[in-house]
Amino acid sequence: MKMDDRKQKVLLAIVHDYIATAEPVGSRTIAKKFRLGVSPATIRNEMADLEEQGYIEQPHTSAGRVPSEQGYRYYVDYLMKKHDLSAEEEDLIRSEFDIKVKDIGQVIQKTGQLLSQLTHYTAMVLTPSIGSSRFKHIQLVSMNPTQAMVVVVMDNGTLHHRLIDIPESISADDMETISRILNAKLRGLTNENIKLTLVKEIYFELARHKHILDLAMELLEDSLTMKSEDKIYLGGVFNMLNQPEFHNVEKVKTLLSILEQEKLLYGLMTGEEQEVGVTVRIGGEIKNKEIKECSMVTAAYSVAGRKMGSMGVLGPTRMEYAKVISIVDFMTKNLSQALERMMKGTGK
Amino acid sequence: MKMDDRKQKVLLAIVHDYIATAEPVGSRTIAKKFRLGVSPATIRNEMADLEEQGYIEQPHTSAGRVPSEQGYRYYVDYLMKKHDLSAEEEDLIRSEFDIKVKDIGQVIQKTGQLLSQLTHYTAMVLTPSIGSSRFKHIQLVSMNPTQAMVVVVMDNGTLHHRLIDIPESISADDMETISRILNAKLRGLTNENIKLTLVKEIYFELARHKHILDLAMELLEDSLTMKSEDKIYLGGVFNMLNQPEFHNVEKVKTLLSILEQEKLLYGLMTGEEQEVGVTVRIGGEIKNKEIKECSMVTAAYSVAGRKMGSMGVLGPTRMEYAKVISIVDFMTKNLSQALERMMKGTGK
DNA sequence: TTTTAGCACTCAGCAGGTTAGAGTGCTAAC
DNA sequence: GTTAGCACTCTAACCTGCTGAGTGCTAAAA
DSSP states (O other): OOOOHHHHHHHHHHHHHHHHHOSOBOHHHHHHHHOOSSOHHHHHHHHHHHHHTTSEEOSSTTSOBEEOHHHHHHIIIIIOOOOOOOHHHHHHHHHHHTSOOSOHHHHHHHHHHHHHHHHSSEEEEEOSOSSOOOEEEEEEEEEETTEEEEEEEETTSOEEEEEEEOOTTOOHHHHHHHHHHHHHHHTTOOTTTOOHHHHHHHHHHTGGGHHHHHHHHHHHHHHHHTOSOOOEEEEOHHHHTTSGGGOSHHHHHHHHHHHTOHHHHHHHHHSSOOOSSOEEEEGGGSSOSSOOSEEEEEEEEEETTEEEEEEEEEEESSOOHHHHHHHHHHHHHHHHHHHHHHHHTOOO | OOOOHHHHHHHHHHHHHHHHHOSOBOHHHHHHHHOOSSOHHHHHHHHHHHHHTTSEEOSSTTSOBEEOHHHHHHIIIIIOOOOOOOHHHHHHHHHHHTSOOSOHHHHHHHHHHHHHHHHSSEEEEEOSOSSOOOEEEEEEEEEETTEEEEEEEETTSOEEEEEEEOOTTOOHHHHHHHHHHHHHHHTTOOTTTOOHHHHHHHHHHTGGGHHHHHHHHHHHHHHHHTOSOOOEEEEOHHHHTTSGGGOSHHHHHHHHHHHTOHHHHHHHHHSSOOOSSOEEEEGGGSSOSSOOSEEEEEEEEEETTEEEEEEEEEEESSOOHHHHHHHHHHHHHHHHHHHHHHHHTOOO
16 A cells, blocks of 8 residues: 555654654644645645545544554554664663573563563563473472472473372382482473373383372473463553553553453463564554553564563553564563573573 | 540441442431431531541531541441351352462462452462471572572472572582482471581582582572562452542552552561551551552461461552451461461371 | 531532634635 | 635633532520
């Protein structure tokens, strides 16, 4: 859909001004602020055309124009110029990821805080999960006469644990033995790599502990396929309340009720087949019906080409797309690198 | 401060009606709804007295009266009748805790959800932490040539972990040895029990691994003294938005900004020396200046007399104190029992 | 002395009406 | 194709008066 050059300029002006002011944009404003070299009347004509084509709309008869979802989409796809982060912003992000990683959970949390702080919207970060991570270590720990804890450590630095019931007849030494054998057989394997023959072998060796083995293998299976619920870090929800579109309490309520449902959020983050790079979803392009007048900018972070998790920003459709896209892009890259360093163990 | 019997009845009527309707209560309303056997005029006189003594106040000249913080305090201390939970509520709570505990984190989260669901206010639950828990197991897991993960399991079912740098010279076998020795020497000890002599002994045996030992002992120390940040589970924030006092967006904003600061919340939950049983803090009795017109009802849960953590409800001062107190009380008791069962391993 | 009825007074909130200003669409001239 | 001018529309802000809830005071009743 080719568009007249001047029309593009008008649309761009409307989008920019509306993003900046949250007020419907009039023809006079455009003529004054954006110096297109034509009079308001001409701009009015262009605007009438743009409205007919669905790129902008009018809240009411005597108001200015506001970009439609289609308008934002056109802006993001064709008009938007790359936004360069300020040196301070880049430094802030770099220094954030330049620390020694002690605990992945903490890094994720910090990432979320920083993301919301820089964008002034709500940030969502998914913990490392998807993808085939490798099994590092399993340990059975006796907790009391009838229970033990199974701890599984994965190579991406995540931990999984579960309490299981055990027969009283099992001794601490037995558990040590089980742990040792499981480790010896399975270390370094991904889910796909665990061959049936291998499992049979283990069951054979540990026949008398079948019951425990069942429970341990179950957790292991969950850890490897990452069924275990992934955590989502949410930050800067109250940033959204500073946006004029959320001065209405009803809207705040629906927003909050959505953000409290982790599963729903999880669906939002993983729902779309995420291509490489940054994905922008505008308004109705977000599948969820309850989320209205919002856009999401998401991207995946990865290690050695393996997708680990994703982060994203939720804001009003009137979002500073260019800036947010740059930030999300830069942060995923830095997070990926930091995790890469952590997993490879290359230096600080 | 002894109070006239009829004054008490009037105060009670005002508190009850205001809690129910959120509207200032007038003399006529009291006379009609609460049948004290006297006319509105008499009640007006009593109300004038109550206002003079500071138990109630008037939003503006021609409005009814509203309980003051002092009024709520008097209500909670002297007037409130015990609220019995409905059979359904009790069943709901019991069935919640009657499951087999697989993971403490999950139980905490569910507890928070249920608490907010039953009270319709915001629930806060602190993970098990304070108190001297015992060390169960430590494990060093090699992650890559230069890093290892230290995993510590505590007897209250919590896990702590941290990535540490290691010299390349250390082999996986070395780490296994270190783990084994640490476990043998330290299992079952609390922080106070770890004697200096014992530590020296360990350092002597593992002299050549001093560096790793330092890092491992650091995590251990943190785990035992529970310095590591405790998690707070928050639930039902959006419940608060249904309260008429939060129809003002500004108030919602300050509330949310507070709830996003975990440290602040942590201070709120642990700040007061929590006595046994349920604590009620009304309005200004909450230390935080930013929290206005809110009350908190908190209680600790414990295992075998050892305080483990606490849970609480944050709501407007116009809170259904009697009901909330009963719920918090009942839930802490049930949670304590569930954890007790888990740690003792006595059946499901 | 306590309670009550009656009455004048106060004030928030709402409905209705008016105005100001922003912005449009159309028309006719450039 | 562009622009100035103008009539028109609609919202938001402001004023105004009214209503109703609720009070405090006074004087009479119990």
